[in-house]
Amino acid sequence: MRALDLDYMLGLVPVILGYVPLTLFMAVAGMGFALILASLLAVERVAKIPVLDWFVVLFISFFRGTPLLVQLFLFYFGLPQVLSFLTQIDGVTAAIMGLTLHFSAYMAESIRAAIMGVDRSQWEAAQSIGMTQGQMMWRIILPQAARIAAPTLVNYFIDMIKGTSLAFTLGVTEMMGAAQKEAAGSFLYFEAFLVVAVMYWVIVEVLSQGQKRLETHLNKAFVR
Amino acid sequence: MIDISGLTKHFGGGPVLNNIDLQIADGERVVVIGPSGTGKSTLLRCLNFLDVPQAGRITIGDVTVDAAKAGKADVLALRRRTAMVFQNYALFANKTAKQNIMEALVTVQKRSKAEAGERALAVLAETGLADKADSYPAALSGGQQQRVGIGRAMALEAELMLFDEPTSALDPEWVGEVLDLMRAVAERKQTMLIVTHEMQFAREIADRVIFMDGGKIVENGAPSEIFGSPKDARLQKFLKRVEG
Numbered sequence: 001m002r003a004l005d006l007d008y009m010l011g012l013v014p015v016i017l018g019y020v021p022l023t024l025f026m027a028v029a030g031m032g033f034a035l036i037l038a039s040l041l042a043v044e045r046v047a048k049i050p051v052l053d054w055f056v057v058l059f060i061s062f063f064r065g066t067p068l069l070v071q072l073f074l075f076y077f078g079l080p081q082v083l084s085f086l087t088q089i090d091g092v093t094a095a096i097m098g099l100t101l102h103f104s105a106y107m108a109e110s111i112r113a114a115i116m117g118v119d120r121s122q123w124e125a126a127q128s129i130g131m132t133q134g135q136m137m138w139r140i141i142l143p144q145a146a147r148i149a150a151p152t153l154v155n156y157f158i159d160m161i162k163g164t165s166l167a168f169t170l171g172v173t174e175m176m177g178a179a180q181k182e183a184a185g186s187f188l189y190f191e192a193f194l195v196v197a198v199m200y201w202v203i204v205e206v207l208s209q210g211q212k213r214l215e216t217h218l219n220k221a222f223v224r
Numbered sequence: 225m226i227d228i229s230g231l232t233k234h235f236g237g238g239p240v241l242n243n244i245d246l247q248i249a250d251g252e253r254v255v256v257i258g259p260s261g262t263g264k265s266t267l268l269r270c271l272n273f274l275d276v277p278q279a280g281r282i283t284i285g286d287v288t289v290d291a292a293k294a295g296k297a298d299v300l301a302l303r304r305r306t307a308m309v310f311q312n313y314a315l316f317a318n319k320t321a322k323q324n325i326m327e328a329l330v331t332v333q334k335r336s337k338a339e340a341g342e343r344a345l346a347v348l349a350e351t352g353l354a355d356k357a358d359s360y361p362a363a364l365s366g367g368q369q370q371r372v373g374i375g376r377a378m379a380l381e382a383e384l385m386l387f388d389e390p391t392s393a394l395d396p397e398w399v400g401e402v403l404d405l406m407r408a409v410a411e412r413k414q415t416m417l418i419v420t421h422e423m424q425f426a427r428e429i430a431d432r433v434i435f436m437d438g439g440k441i442v443e444n445g446a447p448s449e450i451f452g453s454p455k456d457a458r459l460q461k462f463l464k465r466v467e468g
Contacts, residue, residue: 129328
């Protein structure tokens with residue numbers, strides 16, 4: 001057993017810190033697109049539009065049923081061989097695409113459950129005043145479903161932040177990729193990966209504080 | 225003028241509404257009474273298609289809808305000529321009292337936010353809740369919530385206001401204030417169709433009382449006739465039970 005090289009670890013922190021923005025960019029972009037796509041998928045699952053519903057079920061089944069890493073490889077290495085216009089795609093874009101599709105499948109199910117969890121009276125009141133389906137969804141049902149789904153969606157966001165580390169397998173130098181490169185140069189694998197692990201952990205902990213504030217905000221209408 | 229003819233609704237089993245005919249004049253206040261499960265609420269809910277009737281014709285003002293072939297546009301047209309007050313208030317939980325009243329004015333009637341806001345505050349003042357404009361439903365008592373619910377329906381200025389047992393879910397202490405507000409609405413000659421178990425209230429404000437049983441209108445007349453000289457045995461029995 002050898003002692004940890006603490007100086008090396010401290011020196012690594014600012015290096016890896018430099019890649020935090022890219023990691024967060026992929027996670028935030030992926031989450032933004034996934035939220036939009038998941039909401040559309042969820043609304044469709046509730047409305048059950050003929051034919052389209054069949055595709056949505058298939059989509060959710062595929063992206064929940066296969067590993068994220070396999071999906072990333074399929075997009076980045078596989079698809080360009082079949083669809084030539086995809087050769088332009090860079091690793092970051094492919095990672096955001098993969099994260100979006102993968103997580104939207106999970107999030108669609110929890111948003112769907114949240115929509116179904118909005119009290120029947122809210123739908124009926126919206127219908128009784130003559131709202132269209134779209135107005136009812138957008139103005140009454142989805143805002144209330146957001147409150148129900150928020151804790152689960154934050155969980156998926158945390159999962160997505162960690163999922164960005166797979167982008168390094170597509171040649172993207174983000175936090176994990178940077179740690180890997182540093183370790184390969186110094187041979188101090190334990191130190192390098194410990195630093196990057198702690199840094200992911202800190203990011204997620206900071207975010208968990210944000211979760212409490214988000215939930216308080218979404219609950220403000222429901223406090224007696 | 226409201227004209228309902230041949231309205232029929234069945235949920236799986238037997239008919240809940242069996243070939244209902246009913247005319248209501250402008251400004252008339254009609255109260256529906258009868259035992260539980262006889263289709264009173266379903267009658268109201270079929271008029272705005274919260275429950276979909278299988279047959280019948282509904283005319284409200286300039287809109288006539290044939291239930292058997294009603295499309296989306298027909299349903300919206302009926303809903304935009306009616307306003308409903310629910311038993312469980314059904315206020316939008318994510319909106320304040322004022323926003324609850326503004327919602328339909330802005331989204332459905334396409335009025336400006338400023339105009340809708342003014343109208344909402346005026347309606348809240350009439351319901352005696354001007355100071356609760358920015359309160360969310362969760363922070364209001366049952367009676368206050370139902371007064372906002374009535375305010376939301378009043379603001380629509382609909383041709384027909386539907387009241388589906390508006391006091392049934394309330395603690396007894398809040399019933400009085402809700403009935404008072406309904407009296408105020410009735411005084412403006414608003415056309416009202418009210419399902420209620422408040423017999424005293426029915427006697428007082430109704431122009432006409434309808435007794436329903438088994439999905440049919442059994443008796444239909446002035447309150448003095450219905451309560452004073454009920455003809456049908458079922459009505460006599462019902463009145464004996466509810467009036468003790």
